[in-house]
Amino acid sequence: MELASVHYSTERQERHAFIQEHIGEGNIIDSFVVDRGHPSGAEIHNVTDTAIIIIHNQRTHKLITELIARPEQLRRLYRSENREVPKEVLALAYKHNIACYNEI
Secondary structure, eight states, rough: OOOOOOOOOHHEEEEEHIIIIIIIIOEEEEEEEEOOOOOTTEEEEEETTTEEEEETTTTTTTTEEEEEOOHHHHHHHTTTTTTOOHHHHHHHHHHHHHHHGGGO
């Protein structure tokens, strides 16, 4: 059984390497089910303490992608459950955004 989607395997290796080298994947602190009506089904968005969002398919558990979270992405996820983004994680997201890490 494959652990990552074809999309991840072929297109996201550079970002993965950057995260590993410069930020660190961190530890998962929160998880959200996100259903955008995609034919492959809902996704699990795992937020880490280093402001990374790791996305898996809910049904297959395959890794879809890793994102260097933007502040507004975090706000949307937490707002979906009427919660506040942890201040430390939001501060890191701002720092990553200023450094243009999200463009990788």
